[in-house]
Amino acid sequence: MTANRPLAGIRVIDLSRLAPGPYATMLLADMGAEVITVGAGGDPGVTPVVARGKTLIRLDLKSSEGREALHHLVQSADVLVEGFRPGVAARIGAGSDELCALNPRLVYCSLTGYGQDGPRAQEAGHDINYLASAGVLGAMGPHDAPPTVPLNLVADFGGGSLFAVVGILAALTERARTGKGRVIDAAMVDGCLSMMGMHSEMWGTDYMPSRGRGLLDGGAPFYRCYETADGGYMAVGALEPAFFKNFWTGLGFDDPIPNYMDPDLWPALEARFAQAFASRSRAEWNAVFEGADACVNPVLAPSEVRNDAQMAHRLTGAPTTVPLAPRFDGDDHSPPPVDMTDRTEAVLAASGLSPDTVAAVLKTNGAAKTRSLQWPPRRPKKPTGSNESNE
Numbered sequence: 001m002t003a004n005r006p007l008a009g010i011r012v013i014d015l016s017r018l019a020p021g022p023y024a025t026m027l028l029a030d031m032g033a034e035v036i037t038v039g040a041g042g043d044p045g046v047t048p049v050v051a052r053g054k055t056l057i058r059l060d061l062k063s064s065e066g067r068e069a070l071h072h073l074v075q076s077a078d079v080l081v082e083g084f085r086p087g088v089a090a091r092i093g094a095g096s097d098e099l100c101a102l103n104p105r106l107v108y109c110s111l112t113g114y115g116q117d118g119p120r121a122q123e124a125g126h127d128i129n130y131l132a133s134a135g136v137l138g139a140m141g142p143h144d145a146p147p148t149v150p151l152n153l154v155a156d157f158g159g160g161s162l163f164a165v166v167g168i169l170a171a172l173t174e175r176a177r178t179g180k181g182r183v184i185d186a187a188m189v190d191g192c193l194s195m196m197g198m199h200s201e202m203w204g205t206d207y208m209p210s211r212g213r214g215l216l217d218g219g220a221p222f223y224r225c226y227e228t229a230d231g232g233y234m235a236v237g238a239l240e241p242a243f244f245k246n247f248w249t250g251l252g253f254d255d256p257i258p259n260y261m262d263p264d265l266w267p268a269l270e271a272r273f274a275q276a277f278a279s280r281s282r283a284e285w286n287a288v289f290e291g292a293d294a295c296v297n298p299v300l301a302p303s304e305v306r307n308d309a310q311m312a313h314r315l316t317g318a319p320t321t322v323p324l325a326p327r328f329d330g331d332d333h334s335p336p337p338v339d340m341t342d343r344t345e346a347v348l349a350a351s352g353l354s355p356d357t358v359a360a361v362l363k364t365n366g367a368a369k370t371r372s373l374q375w376p377p378r379r380p381k382k383p384t385g386s387n388e389s390n391e
Contacts, residue, residue: 015081036057052338078107080107135193140211163190164186233282234298238296253276
């Protein structure tokens, strides 16, 4: 029998948009929480990729009817997540003071880039900006080229979503003891600074003298990627002596193992490793190092992930390459479904609102004018007869 997921019985109201907040609440839904995502007007409030396990409703929080409905839902909620700029939630009747007064047990999480206070709290930004401010971007990429942007994984999902979830779980744990909720200020820059702790301490030392010249940033020849004969890449993480020994012999070298931690030897070692990897295809090198305990494996494109035996094993039962993570004992490991249906009427009726009130809310939703959420952003169509390349 499938066991209940750990957050079964927890109700989450999600007012956030785009990536960090919706991903955080998807994780809560994956762990069993009931997540009600609140869109506005024609905006569903969430993109399908992070909508699984969620119930979608629409409320125009600029109207008194929409605010009344939200306040009613909050009284039976355990968690609320919002990602507005500081002060915006309060202006639309969704601020922490107002909602926590309605429900003192509420865990209220504000998830923003720069946090709720400080000279830049009101500034617009995206993942790349938060990385730049927190010193993360300045430590990434080769020494002789601009910093490398690590998708939007570090600030949005790591420093934002995951730290918000940690805060929510901690607050729920405390509430079990005290009976009172908490207000969480989850700032992506704070998460980035926290994750950079070890590397910030190493900055300027022999282990990380500058960008692209350190132990873990691609500067060390035994911790980087190499191109293979067919244009693929192999990732090498042979840090420890035992792994480096297996790496060295796997490349076919029979001369004594050098003092590979000496930075003066790195240029020559890098050239030698690059020449070796360029002599065979990625598949051939994968065959050499598979099971060799050398910390060497092929660099896979997202479309190739399911071809890897270990990844396929971990994705068993998952319809996409987004599994339940982490797993819990007794779970069936099957992610909840995605349902983009507007459930406003059913949710509000089930919450105890009168039919007249529900009808009034639906009427304001129909009159609301909002931009529909679009991710990825639409690219403009090229004029007919355009000679521009699609590449």
